[in-house]
Amino acid sequence: MKLLLLASLFLAAQAAIITHPHATVLHEKRDLLPSGWAHARRHDPSATIPLKFALTQSNMHRLEEFLNEVSHPKSPLYGNHWTAGKIAETFAPSEETMSTVHNWLVGSGIPSERIKISSTKGWINVDASVAEANELLRTEYNVYVHESGKSHIGCNEYHLPAHVAPHVELVLPSVHFDARVEKRGPSTTPISNLGQPGFGITPKTTGGVPTEVLKFHNAKQDAAAAADYCWLILTPDCLRTLYGLNYTAQAADKNSFGVVEYTPQAFIQSDIDMFHFNYSREIMGKTPNVISIDGGVLQKQVQNFAYNGESDLDLEYAMNLVGVEQNITLYQVGDLVQGASFNNFLDAIDGSYCTFEGGDDIYQDPHYPNTQTGGWKGAAECGTVKPTNVISTSYGYNEADLNPTYTARQCAEYAKLGLMGITMLFSSGDSGVGGNNGVCMSEFGFPDAYGSVFNPGFPASCPFVTVVGATQINKNAPVTAPEAAIDQVIFSGGGFSNHFAMPDYQKDHVNNYLTNFPPSHPDDIWNSTGVARAFPDIAANGANFVAAVNGQFILVYGTSASTPVIGALITLINDARLAAGKKTVGFINPTIYSPDFSDAFNDIVSGNNSGCGSSGFNATSGWDPVTGLGTPRFGKLLEKWLSLP
Ligand SMILES: *[C@@H]1O[C@H](CO)[C@@H](O)[C@H](O)[C@H]1NC(C)=O
Ligand SMILES: *[C@@H]1O[C@H](CO)[C@@H](O)[C@H](O)[C@H]1NC(C)=O
Ligand SMILES: *[C@@H]1O[C@H](CO)[C@@H](O)[C@H](O)[C@H]1NC(C)=O
Ligand SMILES: *[C@@H]1O[C@H](CO)[C@@H](O)[C@H](O)[C@H]1NC(C)=O
Ligand SMILES: *[C@@H]1O[C@H](CO)[C@@H](O)[C@H](O)[C@H]1NC(C)=O
Ligand SMILES: *[C@@H]1O[C@H](CO)[C@@H](O)[C@H](O)[C@H]1NC(C)=O
Numbered sequence: 001m002k003l004l005l006l007a008s009l010f011l012a013a014q015a016a017i018i019t020h021p022h023a024t025v026l027h028e029k030r031d032l033l034p035s036g037w038a039h040a041r042r043h044d045p046s047a048t049i050p051l052k053f054a055l056t057q058s059n060m061h062r063l064e065e066f067l068n069e070v071s072h073p074k075s076p077l078y079g080n081h082w083t084a085g086k087i088a089e090t091f092a093p094s095e096e097t098m099s100t101v102h103n104w105l106v107g108s109g110i111p112s113e114r115i116k117i118s119s120t121k122g123w124i125n126v127d128a129s130v131a132e133a134n135e136l137l138r139t140e141y142n143v144y145v146h147e148s149g150k151s152h153i154g155c156n157e158y159h160l161p162a163h164v165a166p167h168v169e170l171v172l173p174s175v176h177f178d179a180r181v182e183k184r185g186p187s188t189t190p191i192s193n194l195g196q197p198g199f200g201i202t203p204k205t206t207g208g209v210p211t212e213v214l215k216f217h218n219a220k221q222d223a224a225a226a227a228d229y230c231w232l233i234l235t236p237d238c239l240r241t242l243y244g245l246n247y248t249a250q251a252a253d254k255n256s257f258g259v260v261e262y263t264p265q266a267f268i269q270s271d272i273d274m275f276h277f278n279y280s281r282e283i284m285g286k287t288p289n290v291i292s293i294d295g296g297v298l299q300k301q302v303q304n305f306a307y308n309g310e311s312d313l314d315l316e317y318a319m320n321l322v323g324v325e326q327n328i329t330l331y332q333v334g335d336l337v338q339g340a341s342f343n344n345f346l347d348a349i350d351g352s353y354c355t356f357e358g359g360d361d362i363y364q365d366p367h368y369p370n371t372q373t374g375g376w377k378g379a380a381e382c383g384t385v386k387p388t389n390v391i392s393t394s395y396g397y398n399e400a401d402l403n404p405t406y407t408a409r410q411c412a413e414y415a416k417l418g419l420m421g422i423t424m425l426f427s428s429g430d431s432g433v434g435g436n437n438g439v440c441m442s443e444f445g446f447p448d449a450y451g452s453v454f455n456p457g458f459p460a461s462c463p464f465v466t467v468v469g470a471t472q473i474n475k476n477a478p479v480t481a482p483e484a485a486i487d488q489v490i491f492s493g494g495g496f497s498n499h500f501a502m503p504d505y506q507k508d509h510v511n512n513y514l515t516n517f518p519p520s521h522p523d524d525i526w527n528s529t530g531v532a533r534a535f536p537d538i539a540a541n542g543a544n545f546v547a548a549v550n551g552q553f554i555l556v557y558g559t560s561a562s563t564p565v566i567g568a569l570i571t572l573i574n575d576a577r578l579a580a581g582k583k584t585v586g587f588i589n590p591t592i593y594s595p596d597f598s599d600a601f602n603d604i605v606s607g608n609n610s611g612c613g614s615s616g617f618n619a620t621s622g623w624d625p626v627t628g629l630g631t632p633r634f635g636k637l638l639e640k641w642l643s644l645p
Pocket of ligand 1: 244246247635
């Protein structure tokens with residue numbers, strides 16, 4: 001009896017010494033569960049958790065400075081992009097960081113043979129029992145269940161010793177939850193749904209054709225007449241006229257342009273051929289160079305707009321606008337079972353980001369090899385795919401569904417790609433100030449379909465990507481008239497981040513907006529602090545795009561459409577620079593916001609981006625959180641970028 005008591009006292013004392021030798025600090029905390037998730041139970045103490053410690057990278061506080069050095073037009077180092085090697089070396093965690101975390105784990109009773117350092121030295125991995133993990137991190141691991149039936153292991157908060165905390169960016173699994181990549185539209189309305197029954201711009205059309213459209217058809221060989229109807233049916237020629245695009249690629253062999261699509265989205269070759277037959281016959285039969293990442297497949301099981309619309313649209317316009325000379329790369333990401341996340345794509349194009357065996361959140365980011373039936377049986381792609389000079393992505397998350405540490409890490413990776421001379425383009429969203437599918441937030445930050453709090457997107461809110469909003473030609477207006485912010489079918493995503501601070505490059509422009517057009521909204525429904533990253537950066541038409549999808553011509557709407565248009569323009573500017581022996585434009589934001597580029601955009605001054613039960617923000621003179629700096633003037637942009645070193 002006595003002995004037993006002594007023994008248990010001794011154990012308790014030892015446990016106290018081993019696990020709490022230092023003052024601990026709260027490292028990460030989540031106040032609310034993401035929508036659809038509920039707490040199920042405490043996790044079984046004897047279960048094993050693969051704990052991953054993301055080590056703090058060196059020199060991260062200088063990332064924006066380094067990026068500016070190679071991207072700011074006034075910098076003497078403009079265009080001196082970094083190699084992947086220099087990036088890995090500059091940001092690798094220090095020896096001190098690695099040994100501090102290692103020593104703490106060993107001192108806490110984890111045998112050193114269980115402590116594995118990832119090949120990239122970015123992560124320390126430990127398979128720990130739940131009991132050990134609860135002690136180590138002063139937390140309680142739980143099992144959460146999603147209404148879909150999916151379960152997740154994590155905790156609401158965790159602690160680290162004060163001397164260890166600065167060396168650890170985050171621990172996984174913990175407060176981070178699954179939130180799959182959401183496609184940004186495109187939204188579509190078949191013409192027959194636009195109050196024009198019986199008409200479709202499909203070859204099979206019979207009867208009921210409205211006068212304007214009939215005139216358009218009869219005059220379709222007449223470019224001038226077709227231009228009169230760009231407000232009704234937007235074609236590639238309309239875009240060329242709108243933005244002054246009249247450039248033919250000269251250095252296509254040195255250049256590259258990539259479009260990212262996430263499985264199960266898939267393009268259909270006969271659709272893009274159908275489109276090219278009408279709008280770019282010389283490209284008929286040409287296919288994008290398909291690069292499959294983590295089992296990416298062009299699935300044929302389900303074919304309808306929801307599964308083919310995005311891919312068909314993106315490729316039809318990207319291929320048409322850059323012309324027959326320039327090949328297009330399609331990054332088809334994710335298997336049919338899990339789909340994929342942005343981190344899977346980033347791992348594939350950058351070995352230094354790739355966290356190798358399980359550095360990602362295995363609950364957040366699909367994990368490969370995938371043993372499920374139909375899953376990708378290969379290893380996760382890790383630095384195996386070459387990034388193209390411009391990468392256009394029409395998918396996005398709600399920022400609020402992700403943890404700030406997770407978004408910070410991914411956003412930093414976009415900065416590193418910028419350092420390497422890559423232009424990362426993302427759509428701003430199709431629900432105005434609302435999030436994906438128009439969902440806003442409650443006053444407590446819960447996702448709430450009827451909430452009034454604005455819900456910014458991610459990566460749109462990351463200051464190191466270029467974000468594209470959408471415009472339209474107003475009803476009955478000629479192609480030469482000023483465009484407005486889109487109000488057909490969708491509203492242009494835009495607003496202010498709740499995670500990221502305002503980068504230097506946009507301060508003057510955004511302050512001008514906040515000072516001269518102070519938004520009339522109450523402060524508690526948007527980040528009104530005046531120090532938050534504001535988006536979008538730029539805009540392009542996103543209304544009434546004619547696209548061939550599932551064997552039919554239909555009209556499509558969305559910032560999804562706008563993004564590959566900007567991608568094509570930047571690709572052609574890269575072409576001219578490469579032909580002149582210069583470097584690619586890389587991260588364009590410091591350049592496009594600079595005073596020298598002020599006349600390179602058509603300022604959009606009308607319309608708004610309604611959402612969350614409000615009229616959102618207004619498009620105004622100068623930069624605004626609806627259409628950014630405005631739409632491109634290709635000739636000016638080309639001339640200015642050619643004058644830079
Ligand atoms: C393109 O358009 C600009 C401005 O309209 C004009 O100055 C230039 O000569 C044109 N270039 C070509 C190749 O047609
Ligand atoms: C474009 O792709 C085709 C087919 O893969 C290839 O034959 C051609 O050389 C490529 N063109 C350039 C300019 O890279
Ligand atoms: C595409 O071309 C076909 C054949 O010339 C024509 O019948 C059809 O109207 C065109 N479609 C569009 C949307 O221009
Ligand atoms: C607004 O943005 C700033 C800068 O990133 C941030 O410090 C602040 O917490 C944000 N406010 C809200 C309400 O999220
Ligand atoms: C947008 O402009 C309208 C009309 O001038 C005004 O009533 C509204 O308050 C403005 N919206 C914001 C967010 O400032
Ligand atoms: C916002 O835009 C919508 C659609 O264009 C328009 O009906 C509304 O009047 C605008 N609201 C404000 C406040 O300007």
